[in-house]
Amino acid sequence: MTHLGFILAAYGATAAVFAALIIWVVRDTREQKRKLKQLEADGAVRRSVQMKR
Amino acid sequence: MSGFVALVSQTAQLGLRAGGGALIGLIFFLAVVTVIPFGVGPDQNLLARIGPAVLWIGALLASLLGLDRLFGGDREDGALDLLIVSGQPLALVVLARAIGHWLATGLPVVIAAPLLGLLLNVEPLGLAAVTLTLLAGSPALTLIGTVGAALTAGLARGGVMIAVLVLPLTVPVLIFGVSAVNGAIADPDPFTAPFLILCAFTLGAGVLGPVAGAAALRLALD
Amino acid sequence: MPTSKANASTAGEAAARPTIIGQLANPTRFLGLTEALMPWLISLAAACLAAGAYLAFFVAPADYQQGDSVRIMFIHVPAAWLAMFCYSLMAVAALGTLVWRHPLADVAAKAAAPLGAAFTLLALFTGSVWGKPMWGTWWVWDARLTSVLVLFIMYLGLIALWRSFDDPGRAGRVAAILTLVGFINIPIIKFSVDWWNTLHQPASVIRLDGPTIHPTMLWPLLIMAAGFTLAFMALHFGAMRAEIFRRRVRTAQIMIAQQRAPAAAPVAGSAVSRSR
Numbered sequence: 001m002t003h004l005g006f007i008l009a010a011y012g013a014t015a016a017v018f019a020a021l022i023i024w025v026v027r028d029t030r031e032q033k034r035k036l037k038q039l040e041a042d043g044a045v046r047r048s049v050q051m052k053r
Numbered sequence: 054m055s056g057f058v059a060l061v062s063q064t065a066q067l068g069l070r071a072g073g074g075a076l077i078g079l080i081f082f083l084a085v086v087t088v089i090p091f092g093v094g095p096d097q098n099l100l101a102r103i104g105p106a107v108l109w110i111g112a113l114l115a116s117l118l119g120l121d122r123l124f125g126g127d128r129e130d131g132a133l134d135l136l137i138v139s140g141q142p143l144a145l146v147v148l149a150r151a152i153g154h155w156l157a158t159g160l161p162v163v164i165a166a167p168l169l170g171l172l173l174n175v176e177p178l179g180l181a182a183v184t185l186t187l188l189a190g191s192p193a194l195t196l197i198g199t200v201g202a203a204l205t206a207g208l209a210r211g212g213v214m215i216a217v218l219v220l221p222l223t224v225p226v227l228i229f230g231v232s233a234v235n236g237a238i239a240d241p242d243p244f245t246a247p248f249l250i251l252c253a254f255t256l257g258a259g260v261l262g263p264v265a266g267a268a269a270l271r272l273a274l275d
Numbered sequence: 276m277p278t279s280k281a282n283a284s285t286a287g288e289a290a291a292r293p294t295i296i297g298q299l300a301n302p303t304r305f306l307g308l309t310e311a312l313m314p315w316l317i318s319l320a321a322a323c324l325a326a327g328a329y330l331a332f333f334v335a336p337a338d339y340q341q342g343d344s345v346r347i348m349f350i351h352v353p354a355a356w357l358a359m360f361c362y363s364l365m366a367v368a369a370l371g372t373l374v375w376r377h378p379l380a381d382v383a384a385k386a387a388a389p390l391g392a393a394f395t396l397l398a399l400f401t402g403s404v405w406g407k408p409m410w411g412t413w414w415v416w417d418a419r420l421t422s423v424l425v426l427f428i429m430y431l432g433l434i435a436l437w438r439s440f441d442d443p444g445r446a447g448r449v450a451a452i453l454t455l456v457g458f459i460n461i462p463i464i465k466f467s468v469d470w471w472n473t474l475h476q477p478a479s480v481i482r483l484d485g486p487t488i489h490p491t492m493l494w495p496l497l498i499m500a501a502g503f504t505l506a507f508m509a510l511h512f513g514a515m516r517a518e519i520f521r522r523r524v525r526t527a528q529i530m531i532a533q534q535r536a537p538a539a540a541p542v543a544g545s546a547v548s549r550s551r
Contacts, residue, residue, distance in 0.1 A: 001343045002337070002342030002343045002344065003342055003343055003344040003408045004343070006344055006347065006404045006405065006407065006408055007343060007344060007346055007347060009404045010347040010350055010351070010400075010401040010404045010405065011328075011347075011350060013397060013400050013401060013404075014350045014354070014397060014401070017393050017394075017396070017397050018506065020393070021389075021390065021393055021510050022510070024389070025510055025513035025514050025517060026513070028514070028517040028521075029513065029516055029517040029520060032517055032520035032521045032523075032524055033520055035524045036520055036523055036524050036527060039524060039527035039528060039531060040527065042531055043531060044526075044527035044528070044530040044531045044534075045530075
C-alpha cells in the first residue's frame with residue numbers, strides 16, 4: 001500500500017484520540033460519582049430528596 | 054531537602070491547575086505563532102527564515118505571562134510572610150518556586166516549540182536546535198522573571214508591569230538563543246559558542262536570580 | 276446565598292414543559308434517559324466505524340494520482356465536519372443559556388468544548404499527514420487551514436475560560452457570549468475554499484449542485500461520518516453526565532460547609548473551591 005506510514009499515522013491518531021476521550025469521560029464520571037457518594041455519606045442531602053421526606 | 058522538593062512540586066502543581074497559568078501560557082504561545090503569518094504573509098521561505106526567532110519570541114512572551122502568579126498567591130494568603138519568618142534561606146525558597154514554575158510553564162513551551170515550528174516550515178535541524186536552545190535558555194528566562202515577580206510581589210496587580218520590567222533583562226538570552234539556532238542551521242556561523250553562553254546565563258541566573266529575588270521579596274513586604 | 280440553576284431544576288419546576296427539550300431540562304431525567312440510551316449509541320457508533328473502516332480500506336479505490344493516501348480522507352473529513360458541528364452545537368447551547376435559560380444548556384456547552392478541540396486537532400493532524408505526500412508540505416497558511424487552526428485556538432480559549440470560574444452558572448453565561456461572538460469563524464471555514472485562492476481542495480460533498488465525489492468513495496465517507504457523529508453523541512452525553520455529577524458534588528460540598536459553619540455561610544461558596 002502506498003504511503004502506508006502516513007495512513008497508519010492518521011488512523012493511529014484517530015484511535016488514540018477516541019481512546020483518550022473515552023478514558024477521560026469514564027474516569028471523570030467515576031470520580032464524580034465516588035465523590036458524591038462520599039459527600040452524601042458525610043451528610044449532604046439533595047433538596048429534591050429532602051422534600052420527599 | 055525534602056522541603057525544597059515539596060515546594061517545587063507544590064508550585065508546579067498549582068501552576069498546572071485551573072487558573073494557574075500553564076495552560077493559558079501554552080495557548081498564548083500557539084496564538085502568537087498563529088498571528089505572525091497574518092502579519093508577515095504566508096510565504097514559506099520567509100517563515101522558514103524567521104521561524105526560529107518567532108518561536109523564541111513566542112516562548113519569551115509566554116514565559117512572561119504567568120509570572121505574577123509566582124508570588125501573588127503567597128502574598129494574598131500570608132504564606133509569604135510565614136516563609137520569610139520561618140528561617141529557611143529565602144533564596145532557596147525563591148529557587149524552588151522558580152523551578153516549579155518552569156516545570157509547569159516553561160517545559161511545556163519547550164515541548165510544544167518543535168510542533169509549532171512545523172507550522173512555520175522550519176527545517177528539522179532548526180526544530181532540533183530551537184528545542185535544545187529553549188531547553189537550555191528558558192530556565193534563564195524564568196529565573197530572571199522571578200526577580201521581577203519578587204520585586205512586584207507587594208503590588209496588587211503586578212501583571213503586565215512585570216513583563217515590561219523583565220523584558221529588557223531577557224534580551225541577552227534571546228539574542229544568544231537565536232544566534233545559536235542560526236549557527237546550527239547556517240554552516241559558517243558557530244553554534245557551540247552562543248550555546249555555551251546560553252547555558253552560562255542559565256547557571257548564572259540560577260544563582261543571582263534567587264539571591265536578588267530574596268532581597269526583593271524582603272523589600273517588597275516590609 | 277449560593278444557589279445554582281441545577282438546584283432549581285432538580286426541584287422539578289421545568290418538568291412540566293411538554294417539549295422534548297423542555298423535558299430534558301430536568302437533570303435527573305436527563306441522567307436516566309442517557310443511561311438507557313448509551314449502550315445503543317455506543318454499539319451503533321462502533322458498528323458504523325467498523326463498517327466505515329472496512330469500506331475505507333477494502334472497497335474504496337486508490338486514487339490514480341494520490342495512491343492510497345486518499346484513504347485518510349475518510350477520517351479527515353468527518354473529523355473536520357465534527358469540529359464545525361460541535362462548535363455550532365455550542366453556539367445553539369449558548370443561545371439556550373442566554374435567551375431561553377435552559378438549565379442544561381451550559382452543561383452541554385461545557386461538555387462539548389474538549390470534544391470539539393480534540394476533533395479539530397485530529398482534523399489538523401490527519402490533514403497535515405495527508406498533505407505531506409499530496410502537496411509536499413506538512414502545513415501551509417491558506418484560508419481553510421488557518422481558519423481551522425483559529426477554531427482550535429478558540430476551543431482552547433473557551434476551555435480555559437470555563438476553568439477559570441468557580442461558579443458554573445456564571446462561567447456558562449460568560450462562555451456563551453464568547454462562543455456566539457466566535458461563531459463568525461464557522462461560515463468563514465466553510466466558504467474559505469470558495470472565497471479565497473486556497474491549496475485545500477474546494478467543496479465536493481456539501482454543495483448546492485450535490486456531491487461531485489464518486490459513490491465508491493461517497494458511501495464509505497458517509498458511513499464513517501455517521502460513525503463519528505454517533506461516537507460524538509455518546510461521548511457528549513457521557514461528558515454531560517460527568518458534569519452534572521460534578522455540579523452535584525460542588526453543591527454537596529457547599530451544603531456541608533454551610534452545615535459546619537452556618538455563621539460563615541455567605542463566604543462558603545468562595546471558600547469551598549479556591550483557585551489561584
